[in-house]
Amino acid sequence: MGFPRLLTADKSPVMDARPAEIVKFDNVGLRYGTDPEVLSDVSFTLFPGSFYFLTGASGAGKTSLLKLLYLAQRPSRGSIRMFGKDVITSPRSSLPDFRRRLGVVFQNFRLVQHLSAFDNVALPLRLAGTDETKVQRSVTDMMEWVGLSHRMQALPQTMSGGEQQRVAIARAVIARPQVLIADEPTGNVDPEMALKLLRLFEALNNRVGTTVIVATHDVHLLKKVPESLIMRLNKGRLSDPTGALRYPPAPKPKPKTQKAGASK
């Protein structure tokens, strides 16, 4: 099965004018209320067009870190820069523009319950004011690719976990985000579907140049994307097993050949 047309085009010119770094965390700490910190001294840089896995045991702080990344949570300390701007000091009114450049697959999907699968996937486009005929075409295309053509008008509560997950992923990628953030995106699907979804992320990464970061506690998944860089969280502290974060890889590593250089 081919990729949706969304992914078969050349990279858009926008991606060529890429900043040196797309996300930069500096000494970030996060605590919920007065609890001890769930993230401490987290510093890392994400480069455009790279594919990252964020691993760690359950409770290590993966979701918390991604929440900082998709601007659902303010850090207790440290600084976060995205797309060349300091997020912490940016006015609130500028944050929707940041968010529209991100695609997020939430840990528990977070589909809008009163909207059909189709309307859920169309949501980012409609919020961005995309022309409705384009919305219809893109969403139909995407639904076909995730194998939900026959379920377009279904409400989330009538769908299986795997179906909901595919809707969530379709919604995350439909607006061709610059950064795709996925929290355990393969948790509810069979291994075959997991692989297929991973291939979608890879294609988005390879062909559109989207920076991808996937949180997972499934170590088998890591091997499935050879060019991926790995970040590991352990009790809220980040380690860097591949060295990828200390030695930034080339802006867009090509499979295999550049991986060795990246993980020196």
Added chain:
Amino acid sequence: MSTHPLLEEEGAGTPAAGSEPTRSAEANLSPPTKLSGPIPWVIAILIALVVIAAAGGLSLRNLAENARADLADAVTVQIIEADPNERDIQAEAASSALSAHPLVTSVRQVPQDELEELLKPWLGEGAASDNVPIPALIDVELSRRASAEELAALQSVLDGALEPLGGGARVDAQSQWLRPVYDALSALQYLALALIILVSMATAAAVWLASRSAFANHRETVEIIHLLGGTDAQVTRVFERPVIREAAFGAFIGLVIGLAAVWLLGRQFASLDSGMVGGGGLDLSDWLIIAAIPVAGVLLAVITGRITIGHALKSML
């Protein structure tokens, strides 16, 4: 190979900053309106009560004002004399004595047949005969409301005029015997006002709760739309829609129920057709006030909704 439509334009994948969808696209996102829930009906009942209380209060106010105007500046003089001729002479003397008084603007002796007509319900056809002596009545209009001393002065003017004729007359200030009625009207008016305030507060609270509960039901959706890059204005518009619809539905039903009740009550009172109840009708400005009640209810719902959503959004990054 054909390119995806989104890729035909430069930067199509990064939606233009600050671009807003059309209203119809946003309408697609709004949660469905639950008119079957209890909230619109609670609002309907409360709005109906406000409408009834307001109509009652306004009507009482008009009634009291009319009564006050009627009572303010009129007295009746009664001459009780069995002999019709004597009675006429005494009435003549009383009229001319009263006319001379500075406080008096006009004097009118109520014609005999008018009196008989007035008394017929009580005395029957026999009133027309001479068997039953009927007192002469003189309607006296004053330039202003008379105080007790001034009424006493009028009485002595009458006494001065009639004593030589061997007769007597009594000044009846309607304001004296109607005062308790007038006081009761005022009390009722305050009662209606208090009722309006209480029911309005209950309505405001219901609308407030409705708006908050609608929002609480949709908080997850608010958060999702927020995280997917929806602006505060977009989120607010999306969630205002069901709140406005529910409140408007409740307010409209409430207005209809309230008006129906007011109309029925009005008909009951109109059929009484008594001077006492007359003058309690509502004029255009009163109807405008009543029509403003449901509008105010909907406005309140919108404001509450905005405040609630605003607070929730501000608590999100």
